[in-house]
Amino acid sequence: MKDYKGYLIDLDGTMYKGSEVIEGAIEFIDYLNKHNKSYLFVTNNSSKTPQEVADKLNDMGFNTSSEHVISTALATSGYISEIDPGASVYMIGGSGLKSALTEAGLEVKNDEHVDYVVIGLDVEITYEKLSVACLAVRNGAKFISTNKDVSIPNERGFLPGNGSLTSVVTVSTGKTPIFIGKPEAIIMNQAIEKIGLSKEECVMIGDLYDTDILAGINSNIDTIHVQTGVTSLDEIKAKDVLPTYSVQNLFEVIK
Template sequence: MKKYNGYLIDLDGTMYRGNEVIKEAPAFIKDLKARGIPYLFLTNNSSKTQDQVTDKLNKLGVEAHPEEVFTSSMATAKYLKQTSPNARCYVIGEVGLMEALHREGIHITDQEDCDAVVVGIDRNITYEKLAKACIAVRNGAAFFSTNSDNALPTERGLLPGNGAFTSVIAVSTGKQPTYIGKPEAIIVKEALTVLGTEVDDTILVGDNYNTDIRAGIQAGMDTLMVFTGVTPLEQLETLPIKPTYYINNLSEWTL
């Protein structure tokens, strides 16, 4: 079993399930810290700030610090800074996305006359917000979305995710966005830049084949799938490309 110099670690289904910690998670993180192995918590959640994500982890008993969290909003902001540094962006999203864009110096405008439209989950979405985004995209604005998650698991059941909001604009305009979060490779590449490790020496750990594992595969990275969340063990044989490794839970993994 190969030893890795860095880890990208999913949250929901890997560290916790909803508001319940996965019991093997705290010890896994403590072991990484004790060995001095760098890692980032990698999440598609665009609504939360680093501090908010860290607060939840610590309350659940998983030791975490803000600099160890990397969200799809952060990846989006860094990608925009590289590809469209002077763009005036009309943004649909919550505090996590707004804060990430401000940190990278992205110009945010409330006008539909803009250079780019950026969409993250917005639980205060309105018809007018979607209308402005559609007009801007039709007029030639570049189109970005933090992630393509169509549904979010909650205590109430599956609720609309950012992919569902994004699809309204895509269907209306006939234009597809550049997605940033998992399963796209963009978020992985941006995270590696922050982590400071090479793709060949880093492993992505997650429970969801269609987001976590596919992101690692598309980025050319080794993957470790745990069966503590979305994808059950019974589906393993049907997967088109298998993860590099798979385990029942994190206690079975040797660093």
């Protein structure tokens, strides 16, 4: 296996499952820290701040920091602020998304007269929140969704993901949003820029083909599929475009 300088790493299904650490994950991050390898956790979860993500990892036994996290919340705020600084936003989502938008200098408003509608995962979703989003999009607001995941893994099973919430607004208004998260190139390009390396020097690691592996493929970087989460090895073998590598766990990546 190629010795990469930069690693873009999925979380759920790759580092942990719910509250359980996946075999080899802590040892892999320790290896990266010891050998001064650059890495970023690339997550479609917009509800948590980078510090909250890092705190969860450290509580589970990892040794990392918020500087090693890029979320769809950060990628979304970066995308909007770059093309439309100071824009007004109506958002559906958690504290992580709100913090990212406000820290990027965007105005978060609670009405339908805004420049953008941004939808992220919101476990306290209501009919009223969706109604305001629909009205704003109908009024001409640009429509952005942090990611298209229709379901998310949980100890209880698979629960509705942000893509499911987004679809309500799409169906009601007939407008398709710009998606930011994996497998789209927007978050990946920001991650590669943040890590400061060329695409040839980086690799994307994840368990789910339709998000993690396709994100790497769509961004023209190498990929490592780990057989510890959603997509099985048999399912991988049936794909038209294969990952660069598929490993049983991250012990196989440690040199």
